[in-house]
């Protein structure tokens with residue numbers, strides 16, 4: 226198949242880069258790199274420096290292009306958006322509602338504060354990537370995406386009618402219905418873990434911190450809706466792993482972090498989903514065509530080969546001097562990359 230891209234990945238920084246970047250770079254030609262570092266990547270200058278650190282972690286002989294993003298804050302100026310537009314390495318701006326997830330404390334507290342930035346993005350044709358959950362403590366954690374659509378996203382789509390919006394890591398049938406009937410400016414990414422797991426996976430025989438992510442896993446009927454969206458042939462949906470490694474100690478913790486590490490099998494896990502839906506032939510559009518088409522970028526020209534051959538997933542993987550526990554640790558994935 227045509228080499229795919231990952232339209233949503235967390236690489237982290239520092240020592241960890243050399244451990245995680247190769248997993249993505251060996252499968253995907255490009256990846257949209259999330260800016261939720263600590264401190265976050267809020268300026269083009271920071272994004273360019275981060276890009277260099279990522280490139281230094283790409284293995285010899287591998288061609289990989291990180292597509293950088295900026296972290297939207299209440300203080301992001303229209304000038305910074307103009308700089309991002311000018312810069313050939315920044316491809317989008319990420320909206321984290323303040324407090325919604327990992328390193329989102331400096332995110333947006335009120336959309337009225339970012340009107341100038343959003344208008345500038347609309348003019349520049351720079352996509353807004355949205356973490357679509359409300360942060361209202363009175364809203365049940367399983368309802369946060371649905372309520373976000375009602376309270377925030379509908380208005381955003383209406384008010385900024387030319388703004389390209391990617392509803393990131395959708396997890397509910399509500400999100401799928403919204404995207405299906407939204408204008409063509411709206412698309413969505415879907416993770417492998419939300420396609421493969423429902424919320425029971427967090428409590429199978431006890432609390433399973435390695436299955437905790439945000440948005441949190443949902444019930445089976447939502448997972449079914451996501452599978453239909455991903456495999457149904459709509460060009461609105463594309464691959465975004467949301468691969469989000471944390472050190473084991475931060476996951477196996479009284480207050481464990483959200484995030485699931487999937488990049489080491491970032492394409493193969495999706496192949497399982499498309500195979501069991503009986504539409505393997507649609508994997509290529511989801512993984513390799515719909516994303517670049519929406520972003521207005523060329524599709525990749527080279528090919529990648531994956532086989533229906535089991536790969537063993539190690540119990541842990543190195544992670545910046547610590548270890549991270551990958552999804553399927555100690556188990557298997559049904560597909561493998563050709564050597």
Ligand code: DOR
Pocket residue numbers: 235261326327356437438439440469470483484485
């Ligand atoms: O599970 C998640 N992990 N969801 C997010 O939104 C952030 C990510 C992370 O950075 O760890």
Ligand code: ZN
Pocket residue numbers: 233234235259467469
């Ligand atoms: Zn993410």
